[in-house]
Amino acid sequence: MNKYFSTKTSIAVFAAPALLLFTVFCVYPLLPQLWMSLHNHNGFQSLGFVGLDNYLSVMKTSSFWVSHKNTYLIVAISVLIGLPLSMVFALFIDVQTPRLRRFFKSAAMFPAILSVIVVSQIWVAFYEPNWGLFNAILRSIGLDGLTRSWLTNEKTVMISIGLTFLWQYIGLNAILLYTGIKTIPKNYYEAALIDGANAFQVSTRITIPLLQDVMKYVLILSSLGSMAFYAHVRVMTAGGPGDLSRTVIYQMYYTAFDTSQFGKGTAIAVIFILQCLVISFLIQRFVAREKVEF
Template identity: 80%
Template sequence: MNKYFSTKLSIFVFTAPALLLFTVFCVYPLLPEIWMSLHDHDGFRNLGFVGLDNYREVLSTPSFWTAHKNTYLIVGISLLLGLPLSMMLSLFMDVQTPRLRRFFKTAAMFPAILSVTVVAQIWLAFYEPNWGLFNRILQSIGLSDWTHSWLTEKRTVMPSIGLSFLWQYIGLNAILFYTGIKTIPKDYYEAALLDGASFAQVCLKITIPLLQNVIKYVLILSTLGSMAFYSHVRVMTAGGPGDTSRTVIYQMYYTAFDTSQFGKGTAIAVIFIIQCLVISFIIQRFVARGKLEF
């Protein structure tokens, strides 16, 4: 019994500083925002308590749901396209010579260290309808009918912005996967090769299963990072045309700062935080639940 309580006491003593810091810097700052979301606030003055009216009005606004559709489209692009491509890139780097591996690692990280503004300006030039790279390529191969004004057409604007986001961070995820691959003991690979396993079988039966914890981390990082998608939209389209390229974060910014409805803006922020917590819980609960031991 004394051993049981001493163990629990030790856990509390060592975790208390981290819990205190988390409470002070993460939990406590949310409380004033939740309180503001229950008021009619213009950023300078509290115009009165309105209860849940801000939430009701936000949830009944069509642009709020358009923003959610766009946000989860970016999440889908990041997860369904980005993660498999990052995994393939990491596997490709792992089988290269040391010199080529250094080159590909540097090339993969380069977009991620660039400023979002720089990346957005590069892709704005690619998408320029008159002299942009993409339309010029289509024209040069006889596909002029496929050219678009990529960032001003409703059906192409979000995939176009999502592609720029994907390009910037696909290499970073590949480096994370590659780092995880290097922690896997070589004995497994040597045994598989002696048994005559192909490269694809080694990847599917050894590498990917033993990367489950890294995959979970990258999945959370990519999902929450995609949900917080804002800067590319701000630079490339400013939410246009109309409100068709707004994301949840952009909708929150627009509501709070452009229309001076800080109560509604913070209501959007609270809803967004709840969604992120739920998604994080689902990933933690259902992805890579088994204990991994080498």
């Protein structure tokens, strides 16, 4: 039986349905967009074949590179700050009593289930320069010089939006990691406690190493989710001031729908898809390459 299922033919037969669905729903819809990106298109009809001119044109604009810088800043915030905090939160939830554990799990999921519009409007109020929460706190402790117009200052706007995104989804990642923690057999922890390991040693030498597969999934989810960052920017700043808070997805939307240059907009979309594929490949290739088995 094992010999039969290990043949290339049997593998191809079982993989064919999934491959067919992937081709129909993921690959095929990209082909018209790829074709559109090679034309001067107004959204209704092609005005002529331009080849790679759309790609060269969008890459010559400063907004294209500003949007990429902003997008990768959000990815960095999500991965380098968000994931470690999510892990700490997941470990914190795991050591609580059942009653407190239920409370913290509900609290962690609450921001993620809220509408992006609601979350963004709440944080816009927090950042309001005259009566917003953050400036009010700074004034109350005598740090008036640190008050800012957070969403109109070019030095703080992207970090401010990034913190909003981080707050909304850090709990969701923590719950995913906590779920992974609960799948680790308890005998590993019992053996560690018998050997005299403390909580830090248990976390760094047992829990985190055995969470490699879950951490890879959360890393991909966080990275690609951050790459597709759009709604918070749309609600909080509309890409402003100027174009300083645009992300790649926002720049694609602006180019296609606000300026009716659908050829250039789809060119940005194709570049974005290629970047996502590269990031996904790199994570799959270099993160947790060996499967953990209990």
